Amino acid sequence: MYRLFLTLRYLRKRQIAFFAIAAIMLCTAMVLIVMSVMGGFLDTVKQRARGLLGDIIVDNKRFGGFPLYDEFIAEISKWPEIAKATPIIYTFGLLRFPSTGATHPVSVVGVRLDEVRNVSAFGAGLYYDRMYPGTTTLADQQQPLLGRSAASGIDLPEPYRSAGAAAHRAGVQDDDATPNIVNRLLHERGHPGIPGFYAANETPDGIGPPALAGVPSPGIIIGRDIVARRQPDGRYTRWYPRGEEVALTIVPTSLSGSIDTPKKLAFRYADDSRTGIFEIDSKHSYVDFENLQGLLLWDAAERADGSGRSPGRCSQIQIKIKPGVDADALCTRLTAAYRELPNRIGVALTTTEWGLVQDIEAVTWEQSQVHVIGPVENERNLVTMLFGIISIVAIVLVMCILYMIALQKTRDIGIVKSIGGSSVGVASIFLCYGAAVGVVGGAMGAGFGYIFVRHINDFQTILTDAFGWRVWDRSVYSFDDIPSTVRPEDLARIFLVAILASTFGAVAAAWRAGTMHPVEALRHE
Amino acid sequence: MSEAALLRAEGLHRSFQMGRGALTVLRECSLSVAAGEFVAIMGKSGCGKSTLLHVLGALDVPQRGQVWFERTPTFSTAQPRPQRSQFDDSFSGVERRMVELRRRAFGFVFQFYHLLPELNVLENVLLARMVGCSLFAWPGARAAANRDTHEILDRVGLAGRLSHRPAELSGGERQRVAIARALVHRPRVLFADEPTGNLDAETGSSILALLRGLHRDGQTIVMVTHDSGVAACADRVCELRDGAIASARV
Numbered sequence: 024m025y026r027l028f029l030t031l032r033y034l035r036k037r038q039i040a041f042f043a044i045a046a047i048m049l050c051t052a053m054v055l056i057v058m059s060v061m062g063g064f065l066d067t068v069k070q071r072a073r074g075l076l077g078d079i080i081v082d083n084k085r086f087g088g089f090p091l092y093d094e095f096i097a098e099i100s101k102w103p104e105i106a107k108a109t110p111i112i113y114t115f116g117l118l119r120f121p122s123t124g125a126t127h128p129v130s131v132v133g134v135r136l137d138e139v140r141n142v143s144a145f146g147a148g149l150y151y152d153r154m155y156p157g158t159t160t161l162a163d164q165q166q167p168l169l170g171r172s173a174a175s176g177i178d179l180p181e182p183y184r185s186a187g188a189a190a191h192r193a194g195v196q197d198d199d200a201t202p203n204i205v206n207r208l209l210h211e212r213g214h215p216g217i218p219g220f221y222a223a224n225e226t227p228d229g230i231g232p233p234a235l236a237g238v239p240s241p242g243i244i245i246g247r248d249i250v251a252r253r254q255p256d257g258r259y260t261r262w263y264p265r266g267e268e269v270a271l272t273i274v275p276t277s278l279s280g281s282i283d284t285p286k287k288l289a290f291r292y293a294d295d296s297r298t299g300i301f302e303i304d305s306k307h308s309y310v311d312f313e314n315l316q317g318l319l320l321w322d323a324a325e326r327a328d329g330s331g332r333s334p335g336r337c338s339q340i341q342i343k344i345k346p347g348v349d350a351d352a353l354c355t356r357l358t359a360a361y362r363e364l365p366n367r368i369g370v371a372l373t374t375t376e377w378g379l380v381q382d383i384e385a386v387t388w389e390q391s392q393v394h395v396i397g398p399v400e401n402e403r404n405l406v407t408m409l410f411g412i413i414s415i416v417a418i419v420l421v422m423c424i425l426y427m428i429a430l431q432k433t434r435d436i437g438i439v440k441s442i443g444g445s446s447v448g449v450a451s452i453f454l455c456y457g458a459a460v461g462v463v464g465g466a467m468g469a470g471f472g473y474i475f476v477r478h479i480n481d482f483q484t485i486l487t488d489a490f491g492w493r494v495w496d497r498s499v500y501s502f503d504d505i506p507s508t509v510r511p512e513d514l515a516r517i518f519l520v521a522i523l524a525s526t527f528g529a530v531a532a533a534w535r536a537g538t539m540h541p542v543e544a545l546r547h548e
Numbered sequence: 549m550s551e552a553a554l555l556r557a558e559g560l561h562r563s564f565q566m567g568r569g570a571l572t573v574l575r576e577c578s579l580s581v582a583a584g585e586f587v588a589i590m591g592k593s594g595c596g597k598s599t600l601l602h603v604l605g606a607l608d609v610p611q612r613g614q615v616w617f618e619r620t621p622t623f624s625t626a627q628p629r630p631q632r633s634q635f636d637d638s639f640s641g642v643e644r645r646m647v648e649l650r651r652r653a654f655g656f657v658f659q660f661y662h663l664l665p666e667l668n669v670l671e672n673v674l675l676a677r678m679v680g681c682s683l684f685a686w687p688g689a690r691a692a693a694n695r696d697t698h699e700i701l702d703r704v705g706l707a708g709r710l711s712h713r714p715a716e717l718s719g720g721e722r723q724r725v726a727i728a729r730a731l732v733h734r735p736r737v738l739f740a741d742e743p744t745g746n747l748d749a750e751t752g753s754s755i756l757a758l759l760r761g762l763h764r765d766g767q768t769i770v771m772v773t774h775d776s777g778v779a780a781c782a783d784r785v786c787e788l789r790d791g792a793i794a795s796a797r798v
């Protein structure tokens with residue numbers, strides 16, 4: 024009983040204990056904030072890295088791609104674990120905007136748009152597809168032009184007008200684009216506005232009616248950071264009107280990976296895509312799968328040596344699996360199934376084609392993205408560790424303070440022992456004291472850290488408003504907000520460590536108090 | 549040596565390491581105290597009175613010799629005996645018996661009061677009861693402890709000063725608190741190390757009157773003093789000389 028009594032009493036009466044509590048509190052809060060923000064950052068990166076990927080990726084990491092994808096997809100679509108699969112082609116190209124003369128080296132991705140929507144989150148990152156549902160296509164299209172209309176003064180041609188109106192009725196909010204002058208004017212007149220950036224139908228007699236203009240060209244979806252600039256408020260300012268013609272130069276590669284003559288083709292900017300990963304959004308453009316396959320000469324064709332037809336090729340297959348399926352086990356089965364596919368269905372492949380199939384491997388999306396996720400994960404662990412090490416300072420501080428108290432209280436220790444306090448009992452007073460400092464400091468730090476993390480974006484807003492200082496610049500990080508969730512298990516773990524660390528800090532003092540001879544302690548001046 | 553000895557010390561030897569040499573304070577010191585007896589120990593300053601009292605009161609361990617309380621040895625006979633650190637022995641049971649004696653059988657009054665400055669009068673006394681009580685037993689024992697504490701503080705005349713800090717008390721009052729603390733668990737033996745040494749004559753005699761009153765009620769008291777006037781109120785006066793009890797007069 025006396026242990027608890029004296030512990031509490033000393034905690035209340037010794038002001039110096041507050042410094043120890045403050046140190047523990049600050050360290051707890053610091054580690055909690057770092058862990059939460061970095062952990063949230065990691066989660067967001069994972070989620071975003073996911074963006075373009077299905078649950079499982081089948082790939083052979085070879086420049087020439089691999090054949091028999093349609094046969095394979097047809098086969099595995101019957102498996103109960105598989106929800107949907109779609110082929111993808113990756114290649115390189117140069118994207119040129121004739122209106123500005125800007126040229127970007129890009130990764131050109133061939134997708135079946137209707138399929139890829141069902142396999143990955145790709146569809147959710149499209150802007151015009153959200154504001155004008157159903158108008159984004161990779162097929163041939165003309166440029167929609169704004170024009171005068173009797174009803175609202177200014178409008179888009181069909182089907183863009185109705186699609187936009189339908190989205191507006193459904194309550195879709197444009198939180199992505201910086202309102203341009205046309206929209207500001209329309210808003211002033213009480214018009215819902217025309218989200219995005221469209222060119223006007225300019226004629227010699229002024230603005231003409233809404234129209235679809237220009238030569239039809241296949242659509243291209245461009246990474247948002249190529250066609251727009253992210254503003255500090257997280258919105259994008261687009262530089263090019265929708266439907267504008269762009270030139271894409273690609274280099275066909277043969278089966279063995281050798282390079283053919285480059286081809287330059289016209290596309291129309293149908294939409295822009297955002298995954299949230301700057302690396303992807305500033306470097307990727309998406310065109311129709313079959314179209315790209317043809318341009319790359321990856322489609323089925325007669326072999327030059329006259330030995331029959333060579334099958335069409337793709338670079339990757341993305342698979343969405345049903346919930347609750349063990350992805351790792353499935354990957355092993357998929358890999359084996361693909362490698363045996365030519366024999367099973369009895370297709371004659373050349374040695375080169377056979378080699379491409381034998382290199383195929385199915386991996387989960389996490390495995391395929393380790394190069395993105397791994398560094399962030401390491402970074403989180405490293406930063407947490409660094410702050411943990413810094414927190415050792417707090418433990419040393421607790422150690423000093425408690426040892427000082429033990430020195431100061433030498434006589435009292437003797438008194439307590441002389442009235443029957445045992446060595447272990449007196450030592451445990453100091454351990455309890457340390458633990459109590461840990462509990463109080465840890466709880467306060469956890470509370471403070473929790474509140475700070477929850478309101479971290481509000482603090483940021485206050486800082487921005489007051490000093491124009493933005494720590495988390497949205498145009499740099501491409502995350503809308505600073506992650507602000509505290510995981511309960513992090514909270515519990517940090518709190519526990521704070522108590523243990525602080526108790527550990529009391530060991531020296533406890534040792535001194537416990538080993539002190541009562542008579543010596545009483546003689547202490 | 550009386551058959552009815554409550555406390556019996558025999559062949560006590562205690563020396564202190566001083567640099568290279570050793571200072572022997574007690575050598576072949578023997579003493580026996582009967583139940584209900586009031587014994588005063590006298591001697592020159594520095595002759596080892598306090599040391600003897602500490603050994604008798606289970607606060608210190610002699611190098612040789614043994615102390616029996618109710619015919620049970622105070623210290624383990626296993627050698628070597630701890631001199632400085634008692635921590636290592638706290639698990640082995642060497643300390644446990646001493647701690648038990650301090651908690652239940654002995655009460656100590658020091659020359660310099662030795663009260664805990666953070667606690668008030670009531671808490672200082674109550675602490676001696678808490679020490680012998682586990683956390684879970686305390687709620688049950690609390691009422692009795694409180695009653696005893698109030699009773700003993702009333703007896704030493706401090707009923708009205710319960711919430712005062714030691715710093716707010718006079719020397720005599722502090723000594724009374726110390727006596728109350730030493731008595732609150734109803735010890736069999738009360739050890740007093742110059743209880744009046746720091747007090748003026750008048751306050752000293754009131755403390756002595758208190759001790760005499762306790763003795764009349766049957767309290768066994770062992771008191772150290774160098775004042776023969778103080779020693780006069782004891783049943784028996786022993787003189788400590790050259791590390792041993794030289795003479796005893798009744």
Ligand SMILES: Nc1ncnc2c1ncn2[C@@H]1O[C@H](COP(=O)(O)OP(=O)(O)OP(=O)(O)O)[C@@H](O)[C@H]1O
Pocket residue numbers: 543564565571573591592593594595596597598599600774
């Ligand atoms: N822990 C110790 N270390 C070294 N020497 C000690 C220790 N304790 C006591 N002594 C020595 O032992 C001798 C006896 O000390 P003790 O306190 O028992 O004397 P005393 O008879 O009580 O004296 P006084 O009447 O002045 O209180 C002293 O010379 C003292 O220096």
Ligand SMILES: [Mg+2]
Pocket residue numbers: 597598599741
């Ligand atoms: Mg003395």
